[in-house]
Amino acid sequence: MQAGMRDPVVLVPLDALPAHGRTTHLAALYGRIFGRARTPSTAWLEDRMARGAVRLGASVVAARGDPTNPADWCGLALVGLPPSLAPAARAAGMGIVPESRGRGLGKRLVEAMCRRAADAGARTLEVTAHPRHVAFYGALGFRHVRTVETWAAPATTGTPPRWSPAPPTCGGHVLATEIAETWRCGRKPRHLVCTTDGTTVTARTVEVEGGCLVAELRSDRPPSGAGPLAELRSLAGSGHVFVTGIAPDAPFRRLLPRAGFRLVQRAERMARVLAPASATSDGP
Ligand SMILES: CC(C)(COP(=O)(O)OP(=O)(O)OC[C@H]1O[C@@H](n2cnc3c(N)ncnc32)[C@H](O)[C@@H]1OP(=O)(O)O)[C@@H](O)C(=O)NCCC(=O)NCCS
Known part of the structure; x- marks a missing residue:
């Protein structure tokens, strides 16, 4: 039975929900929140969980009624704490179904994400807005960190991915241009996860990992002598590809239009410093 709008909303961590069918129901909830075109595959979610980009204990669903009944779910906040991002955590998706917006639930979910990320050891929480x-995040204590862009290869159609994974580290430093994630569209969407060092890139390693295509872009010159522009052109020619997480001032960005990519989306990376871990609950 569908819960009524007057039922109180409870926030429940994902690891407290029955594991059977959980990822399928979460993917469906994404679709209700962000639109069907943005519904992720269960493989995408499982990959994020395996990589630490979504941590079950730090992530919650909001339920108006019975939290064990996915029909009552009305919001979600996914948080990841991948080792490469430590001591920061990053939201991997936060939203509320349209009929439950404007009642303070967004604010509750953000506060719950912050508490849970802090309890898991994070000192800051990043969101990609x-x-x-x-303005919503700004009023909740988040400050602007950087703009991130998404570029599409010439043949690419469909909807860009919403979230980029954690940036890699290099010699202990977070790389300037962050990780770049590309998404192959089609009947069975796949992901290409690419790292860059902000200066030059080469797609040297491409392999299948957890159902995803993973390309590691390095600054090393490839043995073939082909430059990063050639590698990007080859990537652009390989089908439907998005590259995301690109900083507007990254040297790598200048190569994208030369390789035929076009700018399709800008987002704002924001971060909030977290209060120390507390024993408080997620509130009423
Ligand atoms: C963005 C979203 C999470 C806000 O949730 P919500 O439940 O409607 O927000 P709340 O009712 O908790 O609002 C909290 C406060 O933020 C304000 N607010 C809400 N959306 C806002 C916006 N887009 N810009 C500025 N302020 C906003 C509210 O007015 C409220 O202010 P108040 O505390 O002074 O009354 C919700 O609209 C949503 O899920 N959108 C679609 C999914 C999405 O895009 N999520 C990703 C966010 S990057």
Whole structure:
């Protein structure tokens, strides 16, 4: 039975929900929140969980009624704490179904994410916000860190991915241009996860990992002598590909239009310093 709008909303960590079918129901909830075109595959979610980009104990669903009944779910907040991002955590998706917006639930979910990330040891929480949500996060204590862009290869159609994974580290430093994630569209979407060092890139390693295509872009010159531009052109020619997480001032970015990519989306990376871990609950 569908819960009524007057039922109290409870926030429940994902690891407290029955594991059977959980990822399928989460993917469906994404679709209800962000639109069907953005519904992720269960493989995508499982990959994020395996990589630590979504941590079950730090992530919650909001339920109006019975939290064990996915039909009652009305919001979600996914948080990741991948080792490469430590001591920061990053939201991998936060939103509320349209009929439950504007009642303070977004604020509750953000506070729950912050508490849970802090309890898991994070000192900051990063979000990747659409420009129209910058004010929402700003009012909740988040400060602007950087703009991130998504570029599409010439043949690419469909919807860009919403979230980029954690940036890699290099010699202990977070790389300037962060990780770049590309998404092959089609009947069975796949992901290409690419790292860059901000200066030059080469797609030297491409392998299948957890159902995803993973390309590691390095600054090393490839043995073939082909430059990063050639590698990007080859990537662009390989089908439907998005590259995300690109900083506007990254040297790597200048290569994208030369390789035929076009700018399709800008988002704002924001971060909030977290209060120390507490024993408080997620509130009423
Ligand atoms: C963005 C979103 C999470 C806000 O959730 P919500 O439940 O509607 O927000 P709340 O009711 O908790 O609002 C909390 C406060 O933020 C304000 N607010 C909400 N959306 C806002 C926006 N886009 N810009 C500025 N302020 C906003 C509210 O007015 C409220 O202010 P108040 O505390 O002074 O009354 C929700 O609209 C949503 O899920 N959108 C679609 C999914 C999405 O895009 N999520 C990704 C966000 S990057």
